[in-house]
Amino acid sequence: MALTLKLITLLRTVSSRCYSSPVLQHMKIASTNKFVAPVIDFAKQMEELPKLQENVRLRKMELDTDKLKSLWDLLKHMQATKTQLEQRKTEILDRMQDFKKIGKNAEAAEELAKLKLESKMVREDLKTLMTGFWEVEEKIMVSGLMIPNELHTDTPWTEDKVVHEFGRPPTVTDPVSHLDIGRSLGLIDYRDPSCFFLKNEAALFEVSSAFFFADALKKYDFMPFCNPDYARSSIVNGFGISSDQSDSVFTIKENIDKKNFNLHLVGGASIYPFCAFHTRQTVNFSSLPLKYFTVGRQYSPSSLDSKYGLYDTWQRTTNEIFILTANDTNEMMSVFQETLAMVISLYEKLNHHFRVVYLKASALESWESLRASFQMYSCHEGKYVEIGKLSISDSFICQRLLMTYQMSEKDRKRFMKMISGTAVDITKLLACLLEQRSNNADKFAMPDCLKSHWSV
Template identity: 20%
Template sequence: MASAPAPAPAPAVPGSAPVPALVLKPYINFKVLTNPETAAAMAANIKHRNLPETISVAAVSDLYKTVIERTQQLDKARSERNRVAAEIKSLFGESKEAKRQKLVERGRVLKEEIHTQEAELAVLETQLYDQAVLIPNNTHPTTPIGPESAAQLIRIHGYPLLDHVTLSKQLDLVDFESAAAVTGSRWYYLKNEAALLELALVQFATQRAVKAGFMPVITPDVVRPEVVQACGFQPRDEASQTYWVSTTPPGSSKANASTLSQSDADQQRQQHHYHQHSALCLVATAEISLAGMNLDKTLEESQLPIKMAGFGRAFRAEAGSRGAEVKGLYRVHQFSKVELFVLSKADPGVSDNILEEIRKFQEDLFEELGLCYRVLDMPTEELGASAYKKYDIEAWMPGRNSWGEISSTSNCTDYQSRRLNIRYRTNKIINKPLLTSTDKPSSSNNDSPSSNSVITTEFAHTLNGTAMAIPRIIVALLETYQREDGSVRLPECLWPFMAGVKEIRPKGV
């Protein structure tokens, strides 16, 4: 048993064309879940990440054993049904009619039993996969254990300097008030040099990424929720930060449509359906769109690693944030982002090396921008479900009088690829007995008598990293490069993209 049962097609949003069901079948490694040694390590990993007790390796293991037992019972019943059917076909003549009828009755009973067992097994398999997909990836052995305070300091570059909301007002760079009237709190207009600065940062990061061998991609900002979930996010969770897309306006006749026979509860369920089962949702990071580019694809090993640099908009509800977290541009609902994404061979050594390469690339960007930053090896409670190992990079932000995250990079090993079914063909070495003089060579297309390798498929490892999260970099640049006269000097690496602007001065000066 390798993959989950196919889910029912998602209902179409009223007023829109039907959206074909997207069936994603995760390939769960149940061997490690049922092995006492590895299962214990995975249970400890869940505890180290401070995840809910409802996520249980033991429960999944027990369910898996039950599914195996029920599957064996079902196979036994099917085998007996086939034997009975074959015996019925062999009986001829009136003398054998009584035995034949008895077997026919036995076949009818078996058919009903098999139908019941199949229905029960389907329910058990659904429960099994619903619980199994909640188990997080393993944790790298060097990852610190505990909350954010347990993060290990890797290094500090530069020195802390001195605020961006005040600077942006004095320099006429950001209009929060108009955006609040048009859209709501934590939305913004970038204008004048700030608008140029966003475009310059995107160009700067993208050009450096292309030089480093990354393929540039402009990603869709809207994806199916199944892809979001396959990447390790939970878009339908009550605490989700996801914005949903619907073609049905709130309060419209379609949204409120009901009949006289509908109960209030029915109407509430219908309105809940429009929110929870929208066909699409806005991405919180281009990582999701880039991961989905290779959905259900089998690549060649020679193509790996595949390195992509995607530009897109990120949308986050950011519910529950308060205080300095929501001041100015630091935590907003929409922002531009250049995201790095890599598909690599399923070798922890290979993907670990690529993770370090991504981190080095990010550090080179921030050093070229002249930022004071530090690199953190993030502990278990700060890892998302998909992350095997994660680094955060934080810049010193005088306006917060603290460090603020500007980037991160994660190795997700095969967690995402198993859920998105991203594989690659590879030659796998196997032990084969030596041929004797009486042996005949195999005619298989996959191997030869002179070789001990066969072509098989492996799930690729996926890695992601932020090259440039625009608003927070703008915060760090304004506060780092401010001068005594109120102007802001721009780093030289951005000059080619700034339409001749090398510094930002108060208007009229």
């Protein structure tokens, strides 16, 4: 019992701080709340620790992999001790049954009393062990949710890679901010990142752009979808985003007693509601690939002191894409390339300079394996701005949110692969096009391909 006593003493020193994440299905027996039990292959991650550390380094993330490894080793040690205690508990019960069969005599009674005492000690040790076991396991799960996705082989390590370019960067002699242009033309009423209004041709541009991309997506067999503007913490946490990260998501109202039920304002045209629809759901293989799109609002926090105008607003109008494929890398890449080519063709119809860039590892979100970024040049800022994106997350999110498919009713469940992105961020696109107008233009020039959608 020396090993057990040593471990029990160690467990009593473990911090009693509460580590919890709504994405977890609570491990404790007393818990009645069930959410999502993410599938994270810790054994593989720890076996390939140098690979994980390189991934974290390239992404410039703050993740203590050594601490995670120590917790993992402790958990394995506790698991082994738990097995020993359970085996000893069974052995004691068997011996007690044997002595009961012998009958009542002094020697049997004395031995039975010793076994009862040892059984009580083992049960107490096991109870103490499991309390610590659940705590360490939960710490690992919470830290494990921060583990990033594996980098795709096409993801550049240190420098962005331009994979497509259309036209030449615009040249404007005296670049003016899109806000100044918008005000002078009566197109924009901007107060701060949380409040602005599009007027006249700018409002028409927003509507016509949305319908232009939506009509094209329907022709490419994308199904229109209507999403809620909100997502629960259980979904957001699956992306490695903590519920209290105020710089990543808006929290409607933090419920201290029921953090599992926190709501976040993310917008219907964002990835989270799509994932919420498929979380813990299984689809038939014959339905794949599933290709959705939606048009609507996307919400993300920024500083109220931001000076970037429409490039950094809390609310933006976007066309969002969401694709699920079978667990086949070749199929996933084929669909990714087809979708990428389709979106490129739509931007080319706008007849304005843009480029497509594979972003370097440090520019990716932790759940992204590869991102193709659609960028236009901001004449006033003197740099490229992302106006759309297409990302591969492979099966990373599907494993965390249990998004599966089956070949047949009796077949085992397999995790799907996911492609997602913003076909166009109309708010940012408008800002770029305003800054690219010639200095003497007295009105906003609507791209020809959008004019047929004015009356929609």
